Amino acid sequence: MLSIDVAHRIGDFSLDCRFDSDARVTGLFGPSGAGKSTLLRIMAGLIRPERGRVELAGRCVFDSARNIHVPAHRRRIGYVFQQARLFTHLNVRHNLRYGAWFARDKPDAERFDQVVDMLDIGPLLGRRVAGLSGGEQQRIAIGRALLSNPAMLLLDEPLASLDAARKQEVLPYVERLSVETQLPIVFVSHQLDELLRLANRQVVAVRDGRVAYCGATAEFLARPELLGADQARDAGALLRVRVREHQQADGLSELDCGGQSLFVPRVDQAPGSAVTVHVRARDVMLARERPQGISALNILSGTIESLVADGDYAVNVLIGVGDQRLEARVTRRSAEHLELAVGQPIHSVIKSLALAEQAWERLGGL
Amino acid sequence: MLNPAQAEVLSLSLWVASTAVLFSLLPALAAAWFLARSRWRGKMLVDALVHLPLVLPPVVTGYLLLVGLGRNSLVGGWLADTFGLVFAFQWTGAALAGAIMGFPLLVRPIRLSLEAIDTRVEAAAATLGASPAWVALTVTVPLVLPGLIAGMVLAFARALGEFGATITFASNIPGETRTLPIAIYTFIQVPGGENQALQLILISIAVSLSALLVSELIARRVKRLQAPL
Numbered sequence: 001m002l003s004i005d006v007a008h009r010i011g012d013f014s015l016d017c018r019f020d021s022d023a024r025v026t027g028l029f030g031p032s033g034a035g036k037s038t039l040l041r042i043m044a045g046l047i048r049p050e051r052g053r054v055e056l057a058g059r060c061v062f063d064s065a066r067n068i069h070v071p072a073h074r075r076r077i078g079y080v081f082q083q084a085r086l087f088t089h090l091n092v093r094h095n096l097r098y099g100a101w102f103a104r105d106k107p108d109a110e111r112f113d114q115v116v117d118m119l120d121i122g123p124l125l126g127r128r129v130a131g132l133s134g135g136e137q138q139r140i141a142i143g144r145a146l147l148s149n150p151a152m153l154l155l156d157e158p159l160a161s162l163d164a165a166r167k168q169e170v171l172p173y174v175e176r177l178s179v180e181t182q183l184p185i186v187f188v189s190h191q192l193d194e195l196l197r198l199a200n201r202q203v204v205a206v207r208d209g210r211v212a213y214c215g216a217t218a219e220f221l222a223r224p225e226l227l228g229a230d231q232a233r234d235a236g237a238l239l240r241v242r243v244r245e246h247q248q249a250d251g252l253s254e255l256d257c258g259g260q261s262l263f264v265p266r267v268d269q270a271p272g273s274a275v276t277v278h279v280r281a282r283d284v285m286l287a288r289e290r291p292q293g294i295s296a297l298n299i300l301s302g303t304i305e306s307l308v309a310d311g312d313y314a315v316n317v318l319i320g321v322g323d324q325r326l327e328a329r330v331t332r333r334s335a336e337h338l339e340l341a342v343g344q345p346i347h348s349v350i351k352s353l354a355l356a357e358q359a360w361e362r363l364g365g366l
Numbered sequence: 367m368l369n370p371a372q373a374e375v376l377s378l379s380l381w382v383a384s385t386a387v388l389f390s391l392l393p394a395l396a397a398a399w400f401l402a403r404s405r406w407r408g409k410m411l412v413d414a415l416v417h418l419p420l421v422l423p424p425v426v427t428g429y430l431l432l433v434g435l436g437r438n439s440l441v442g443g444w445l446a447d448t449f450g451l452v453f454a455f456q457w458t459g460a461a462l463a464g465a466i467m468g469f470p471l472l473v474r475p476i477r478l479s480l481e482a483i484d485t486r487v488e489a490a491a492a493t494l495g496a497s498p499a500w501v502a503l504t505v506t507v508p509l510v511l512p513g514l515i516a517g518m519v520l521a522f523a524r525a526l527g528e529f530g531a532t533i534t535f536a537s538n539i540p541g542e543t544r545t546l547p548i549a550i551y552t553f554i555q556v557p558g559g560e561n562q563a564l565q566l567i568l569i570s571i572a573v574s575l576s577a578l579l580v581s582e583l584i585a586r587r588v589k590r591l592q593a594p595l
Contacts, residue, residue, distance in 0.1 A: 046489050072492040073500075079493040085486055089508045098504075102495030148494045 001184045002026060006042055006052030006062075015039065015049075015209040025178050027199025027217065028188040030206035031228055036188045037082075039206065040156050043186070044079050045072035057151045057184055073102070078150030078183070080158045084137035086129045092140055093125045099148020107147050118180060119143045119173055135166035139173055146181065153177070153185045159194065174198060179361065192231045196221070197360050200238060200276045221278070222318075222327055224310070236280040237327045243271050252297075252352065255359070258322020263297040264355040275359050281316060283354035284328035287347040288338055298350040302326065304342050307335065315340075319348055368569075376569055379545040382457055383525040386464035387518055390472055394517065397469075398476035419531075420470045428463060428534025435462075435535075459536035460543045464525030472521035479513025480506070512588050519581035523574055546570050 005018040015035045028036050041047040043054060045061065048069055054062040056077070061070040086095050096116070100106050107115075116122050119139045124132065132140070138158055145153065158174060159167045171194075178185055178198055189195045195203065196217065203220045205213040213226050217238060220226060224235035239262070241255040246266060255262040255275060262277065269275055290299060302321035310316050315335040317328040326348055340346070368376065397416055401409060419427050435442040436454045445451045453459035483506060491501045507514075529547040536543040538552060550566045553559035 044493050046492070071497075072489070073495050073497050075493075076495070077493050079490065081486070081490060083486075085484070085490040087487065087491070087505060089505075098491070098496075099494035102497075102500065144494065 001057055002186065003053070003055035004039070004043070006039075006049040006054060008038065008042065008047065008049035008051075010038065013038075013209060017206065017209070017211050019204045019211050019214040021202050021204065021214070023199075023202030024182075025185045025187060025199045025201060027195045027203040028186055028206060029190065029192075029195050029203055029220075030212075031190055034190075034206045035209040036190075036206050037156055038209075040079075040154050040186065040188060044077045044154060045070060045075050059151070076149070076151040078145030078148055078153040080138075080142050080145050080153070080155045082157050082160045084134070084141040086137055086140060086144070088129050090129070091125075092121065092127050092129065092132075095129065095140055096121075096125075096143050096147050099144060103149040105149055107149055112147065115143050115146050118176060133166065134162050135169040138162065138166075138170050142173065142177065146177075150183065153181070153183050155185060155187045157188050157190070160190075171197070175361075192227065192234045193357075196238070196276075196278050200360065218325075222281075222325075233282060234278075234280055235327070235329075236278060236283070237325055239277040239279060239321075239324050239326070241275055241277055243267065243269050243273050243275055245271050253359075257300065258324055260300050260321070261298075262300070262350075262355075263352045264359050265352065265357075267359045269361050273361065275361060277355060278358040279326060279350060279355065280358075281327040281329035283350060284326060285349040286317065286328050286330055286334070286338065286340070287349055288344075290347050291349060294349065295351075296349045297352045298348075298355075300326065300348045300350070302346060302348060304340060304344045304346050306342060307340060317346075319346055321348070372565065372569065374541055375544060375546055375549045375566065376573070378457065378541065379526055380573070382460045382545055383464055383522050385461040386468060386525040387472070387522045389461070390465040390469055390521065391518070394469060394472040394476060394521075395514075398473045398480055401473070402477045402480035416473050417470045419467050424467065424528070424530025425534050427466060428531035431459075431463060431466070431531065431535040435459075454535065455537050455539065455543065457536070457542050460528075460532045460545060461525075463531040463535050464528045465521075467528050467531055468521030468524040471524050472517040475513040475517040475520070476510055477513075479510045483509050512585055515581055515584050515588065519577055522577055526570075526573065526577075546573075 002021045007016045013035070015038055017035070017039055028039065030036050038047065042049050043056060049062070051064045052062070053060070056075065060068060061075050062068060087098065090098065116125070119142060121136070121139055121143060124136060124140065129137065142158065155174065159170055162170060175198060187195070187199045200217050203213070203217045204211060205220060205226050213220055221236055221238055224232040227235055239257055241257045241262060244254040244256045246253050251266050252263045253267045255264060255277065264277065267275060300321045302319040304317060305320045306318040308316045309332065310329070313332050314329055315332050317330060317340060319326045319328060328348060401413055432454060433439060435445070437443060437446055437452065442454065451458070453462050488501050488505055491505045496504060527547055529551065532543065532545065533548055538544055538548050544552065546566060546569070550563050550570070553563035553566065
């Protein structure tokens with residue numbers, strides 16, 4: 001769906017990136033200044049790179065060798081920027097309709113209402129842009145991009161300019177966007193939790209203008225060196241599980257992890273639906289014997305697959321649980337004390353509360 | 367209220383000034399666009415050229431026009447032969463002189479509004495499918511409108527009051543090039559004409575004030591329609 005191989009230079013910053021992605025939602029991850037936005041602008045045609053090739057949704061839009069450069073307005077890209085960038089001289093309705101004016105297949109009234117409903121912006125239609133909150137503006141920007149009838153969506157940290165409360169307001173809409181539209185999406189973020197929630201299948205990590213990693217999100221998460229110092233604490237595993245049932249009595253949801261039970265604070269998905277759970281390595285405790293009289297609700301039995309020393313005092317332990325992998329980070333002292341070895345059966349203990357807000361609908365068929 | 371002679375002077379002045387502003391509108395937009403957006407280093411030269419009428423003595427501008435566009439000059443002769451367009455000693459000459467003198471005043475506010483526009487909004491319009499021409503028409507020009515109106519009023523007032531370049535280039539021909547300031551000057555030169563001059567002066571003040579008022583009203587209207595963030 002997406003094939004990029006470009007080189008570009010802006011002042012002292014040089015970008016040289018190459019990656020392919022077949023996932024419907026591709027996460028573009030990296031610290032600020034890594035070149036994520038530049039890559040996105042190149043995809044949208046707002047920057048013409050010095051050299052390379054860009055293929056979006058199966059269509060070649062740039063190829064320096066063949067002298068192809070499709071201008072931005074013919075690329076059919078729905079671009080949602082960090083700031084909403086709405087047209088202040090138009091009201092909300094006309095902002096939303098702006099793209100339809102130029103689209104070849106104009107979205108009909110039904111589609112318009114559908115997008116307006118999805119984003120809950122019906123009451124704002126007659127309003128001027130100036131009086132709206134940041135969250136409302138960003139929702140309108142998303143609607144405006146959708147209604148230009150794009151072949152692909154580029155979301156450039158659409159939540160970055162919002163404060164925490166506004167972020168929580170907009171996040172569900174962005175989430176719905178990736179579930180309800182069938183468009184390929186590139187989602188840019190420097191926040192791991194956002195990325196895991198919205199692009200939990202394929203991730204491209206960018207660092208200093210180069211691609212540091214391109215592949216499955218689950219594997220990416222197991223490599224703290226790629227996450228950067230501030231997010232390495234979140235390194236761990238992604239478990240692919242199903243919702244077994246919701247337990248009304250105490251507000252927990254029971255998930256099925258290869259036959260074993262995993263209890264997490266209630267998730268919104270219906271029983272039977274596929275869910276991804278992010279388990280941080282530092283939240284996993286190990287025990288040789290099945291522990292008794294312990295408050296933690298989750299004890300998964302599995303087998304140690306590998307032990308890797310990490311720094312002076314820590315060991316990363318990879319554990320096979322059914323067909324899934326779990327990662328635990330324990331001290332070297334504990335590992336020696338328990339005489340951990342590859343092939344050994346082991347019990348992984350995880351507090352349910354450590355998994356709060358860490359279970360999400362699985363996107364794009366993980 | 368007005369006697370026929372005053373009415374003639376007033377309507378000629380309004381006509382000449384309006385023509386001057388209308389015809390300089392597109393070139394001024396182009397010049398402002400170039401000055402605001404171009405990264406060419408020779409830009410300063412163009413900037414200086416645009417502002418020249420503001421600093422040159424108007425008589426010099428008028429004389430240069432006469433030399434450059436007179437019937438016997440190269441360009442003037444060509445214009446007259448090809449398009450039948452004659453400037454010297456015609457009302458068209460008065461309009462041209464007014465346009466040139468008002469040009470810097472028209473360009474400046476447009477340029478300032480252009481520079482205030484967030485070009486990222488224009489980029490957003492491009493990603494929504496608008497070609498550069500459509501972006502200019504549907505985003506840039508509407509956002510520049512307040513500056514455009516301010517510039518038009520300034521240029522109109524300047525063209526209305528234009529004297530030096532006009533009298534040098536187009537002379538003082540009743541009904542053809544005798545605009546308000548030239549008529550006032552003429553009456554002051556004639557013994558006993560002070561009364562007539564005073565009446566024209568009052569008319570002149572009334573016209574200028576109403577132009578300012580109208581522009582203020584339009585500007586408020588536009589501001590209400592597009593309150594910036």
